[in-house]
Amino acid sequence: MKNTYDFSWKDLGDLAEGRPNLGSETSVTVYRLMQFTFKDIFSKELGREKTCELFVKAGLLAGREFCRNVLNPALPFDEFVADLKTKLIDFKVGVLRVEQADLENLHFVLTVSEDLDCSGLPIFGETVCDYDEGFIAGIFKEYTGKDFTAKEVDCWATGDRTCRFEVKPIKV
Amino acid sequence: MDSTQALKAIGSCLALAMERGLGKNGLVFPVECKDAADDTCRNFCKNLEQIFAQMNETYRFAEALANGELKTEVSRSNIFAMPLKALQASLRHLTWQTNQVADGDLSQQVDFLGEFSLSFNHMIASLRDKESLEQRLKTITDVLGEGVYLVDTEGRLIFANPEAERLLGYSFQEMAGKMVFNTIHKQFADGTFFPPEGTQLVSAIHNGQVYNNDDCVFACKSGRLMPVSLACRPVITGGKLEGTVIAFHDITEQKKYQESLQTINALLEKQASTDALTGIYNRLEFSKLLTLEISRARRYQSSMTIIMFDIDKFKEINDAYGHQTGDSVLIDMARVVNANVRTTDIFARWGGEEFMVIAPGCALDQGIQLAEMLRLRVAQTTFSVPREVTASFGVAALRRDDTEISLTNRVDHALYQAKANGRNRVEAEDADA
Ligand SMILES: [Zn+2]
Numbered sequence: 136m137k138n139t140y141d142f143s144w145k146d147l148g149d150l151a152e153g154r155p156n157l158g159s160e161t162s163v164t165v166y167r168l169m170q171f172t173f174k175d176i177f178s179k180e181l182g183r184e185k186t187c188e189l190f191v192k193a194g195l196l197a198g199r200e201f202c203r204n205v206l207n208p209a210l211p212f213d214e215f216v217a218d219l220k221t222k223l224i225d226f227k228v229g230v231l232r233v234e235q236a237d238l239e240n241l242h243f244v245l246t247v248s249e250d251l252d253c254s255g256l257p258i259f260g261e262t263v264c265d266y267d268e269g270f271i272a273g274i275f276k277e278y279t280g281k282d283f284t285a286k287e288v289d290c291w292a293t294g295d296r297t298c299r300f301e302v303k304p305i306k307v
Numbered sequence: 308m309d310s311t312q313a314l315k316a317i318g319s320c321l322a323l324a325m326e327r328g329l330g331k332n333g334l335v336f337p338v339e340c341k342d343a344a345d346d347t348c349r350n351f352c353k354n355l356e357q358i359f360a361q362m363n364e365t366y367r368f369a370e371a372l373a374n375g376e377l378k379t380e381v382s383r384s385n386i387f388a389m390p391l392k393a394l395q396a397s398l399r400h401l402t403w404q405t406n407q408v409a410d411g412d413l414s415q416q417v418d419f420l421g422e423f424s425l426s427f428n429h430m431i432a433s434l435r436d437k438e439s440l441e442q443r444l445k446t447i448t449d450v451l452g453e454g455v456y457l458v459d460t461e462g463r464l465i466f467a468n469p470e471a472e473r474l475l476g477y478s479f480q481e482m483a484g485k486m487v488f489n490t491i492h493k494q495f496a497d498g499t500f501f502p503p504e505g506t507q508l509v510s511a512i513h514n515g516q517v518y519n520n521d522d523c524v525f526a527c528k529s530g531r532l533m534p535v536s537l538a539c540r541p542v543i544t545g546g547k548l549e550g551t552v553i554a555f556h557d558i559t560e561q562k563k564y565q566e567s568l569q570t571i572n573a574l575l576e577k578q579a580s581t582d583a584l585t586g587i588y589n590r591l592e593f594s595k596l597l598t599l600e601i602s603r604a605r606r607y608q609s610s611m612t613i614i615m616f617d618i619d620k621f622k623e624i625n626d627a628y629g630h631q632t633g634d635s636v637l638i639d640m641a642r643v644v645n646a647n648v649r650t651t652d653i654f655a656r657w658g659g660e661e662f663m664v665i666a667p668g669c670a671l672d673q674g675i676q677l678a679e680m681l682r683l684r685v686a687q688t689t690f691s692v693p694r695e696v697t698a699s700f701g702v703a704a705l706r707r708d709d710t711e712i713s714l715t716n717r718v719d720h721a722l723y724q725a726k727a728n729g730r731n732r733v734e735a736e737d738a739d740a
Pocket of ligand 1: 250252253254262263264287289290291292297298
C-alpha cells in the first residue's frame with residue numbers, strides 16, 4: 136500500500152449507482168459527527184494547533200476541487216459569485232453573502248449563514264470553521280490563480296448568527 | 308439587603324421601565340450585588356445585572372441598525388443581539404448587492420429573506436427584461452441601414468448607431484456631447500453657412516417637433532456635404548421632452564438618378580418637339596405654337612402673319628442626286644432660313660420639303676417683305692447640289708374670325724399661287740377676298 140493518498144474527484148464515486156434509494160444527501164449530524172471526532176482524535180495525537188492547520192489545508196484542497204469540478208472559473212467575477220452562491224445552496228453548504236468586494240486589491244468580506252460546520256453550535260467563544268476557511272481560500276485560489284487566506288472573524292460558535300470571513304491574497 | 312428588598316427594588320425599576328421606556332441611561336440595575344444577603348441572591352443579582360447590561364446594549368445596537376449604521380458592533384457574548392447580527396449581515400450584503408445592481412450586475416438574487424427576497428428578485432427580473440429589451444433595440448439600431456442619432460434638447464449628441472458612424476465618418480466617441488449644429492448640420496447644400504437663427508431642424512430639436520426633410524445635407528468628417536433624407540421624432544418621457552431621434556440616409560445615388568432623369572426628360576421633350584433631320588420645330592410643335600400665338604395676338608390685339616414655303620422641284624433633286632443629297636438640301640435650307648428670321652419668329656418643318664414661319668407682330672405687308680427677303684437669301688445660297696435651288700413662298704395674315712385651319716388653308720393657297728405663277732416667288736393671300 137502506498138504511504139500517501141492523492142485525492143481525486145472520481146474517488147467520490149457514482150452516487151446514483153451506489154445509493155439508488157438513499158440518494159446523494161446525508162444528515163448534517165453525521166457530517167459534524169465525523170468532523171468533530173476527527174478533531175478530537177487529531178488534537179490528542181497532534182495538538183490543537185496542528186489539527187487546525189490540517190483542517191485548513193484539507194479545506195483548501197476541497198475548495199480547489201469544488202471550484203474545478205462544480206463551478207465555472209471562466210465566468211466573470213459577478214457571475215462567478217452568483218453561481219457559487221447557488222451551488223453552495225444546492226449542496227446545502229450554507230447561504231453565502233458578499234458584504235464587500237474590492238476587486239482591485241482582491242479583498243473580500245463574505246458571510247456564510249446556516250453554515251454546515253457551525254450553525255446552531257453552543258457558544259465556545261472561539262471560531263470553529265477551520266475547514267470552511269480553507270474551503271473559501273481554495274475556491275478563490277482556483278478562481279484567481281493567487282494564494283489566499285480566509286480568516287473567520289465571526290462565527291456562530293463565538294456568538295454570531297453568521298460566519299464572517301475576511302478573504303485576502305497572501306502577500307509574497 | 309435580603310431577597311425581598313432586592314426583588315422589590317428590581318420590581319420597581321422594571322415597572323418604571325415598562326411605563327416610561329428605557330430612556331437615555333437604559334435599565335439601571337438597582338441592587339449592589341455585593342450587598343446581597345446570601346449567595347443565592349448574590350448570584351441571581353449578578354446574572355440579572357448582566358442581562359440588564361446585554362439588553363441595554365441590544366437596544367442601542369437595534370437603534371443603530373434602525374438608523375442604518377451597519378458598521379456598529381456588539382459584544383459577542385450578547386445573547387439577545389444574535390438575530391440582530393444576522394439582520395446586520397443581511398443588510399450589509401443587501402447594500403453590496405444594491406451597488407452591484409447599480410453597476411449593472413443583474414446576476415444578484417436574494418435568498419431566504421421572505422417577502423424581501425420576492426420583491427428584490429422581482430425587481431431583478433424586471434431589470435433583466437428591460438435590459439433584454441434594450442439589447443434588442445440596440446441590435447435593431449446596429450443592423451439598421453439608416454443612420455440614427457439621438458440628441459438632447461440642446462442638440463448635443465448622446466447616441467449614434469454604427470450606420471450613422473459609417474455614413475458621416477465620425478465615431479460616436481468623437482461626437483459624444485458635441486452640438487450637431489457645430490459639426491454635421493451647419494451648412495446649406497451650396498456650402499454657405501446657416502444664418503444665426505438656424506434652420507427648421509434646429510427649431511424642431513429645440514421645440515420637440517416632428518420634422519421630415521427629403522432634401523437636406525449633413526457634413527461628413529471628410530468635409531463632404533452628403534445629401535440626406537431625414538426624419539426627426541421627439542423623445543418624450545413622462546411628459547417631458549428628453550431629446551430627439553434623427554434618422555437619416557444617404558440620397559446621393561437618388562439625387563444622381565433624379566438629375567439624370569431630368570436630363571432624359573428634357574431630351575425626350577426636345578425630341579418630341581423637333582424635326583430629327585433639321586433640328587427645327589416639327590409639325591406637331593408648330594401646331595401647338597400656332598394656337599398659342601393666335602390666342603396671344605388676339606389677347607394683345609396685335610397682328611400676325613404666317614409664311615409657308617416649299618423647295619422648288621425638290622422631287623427632281625431627289626431623283627437625280629439621291630435622298631441623301633435631298634436631305635442635305637433640306638438641312639441647308641433650314642439653316643439659311645433660321646439664320647434670317649427674327650428670334651421672335653417661329654420656324655418649323657411642315658412636312659416633306661414644306662416649311663412654315665410664324666411672324667408675330669407682322670401685318671401682311673411686313674410678312675411679305677420678310678418672305679421676299681427669305682426667298683432672295685435662298686436663291687443666293689449655294690447648296691450642295693450642282694444646280695440652283697429656289698423656293699416658293701405663300702403669305703397670309705391672321706384675321707378676326709380665323710381658326711388655325713382657315714389660316715393654314717389660306718397660306719397654303721397663296722403658296723399654290725406662287726408655284727402656279729412660275730416658282731421662286733412670293734404670293735400673298737388676297738387681302739380683300
Ligand atoms: Zn463558523
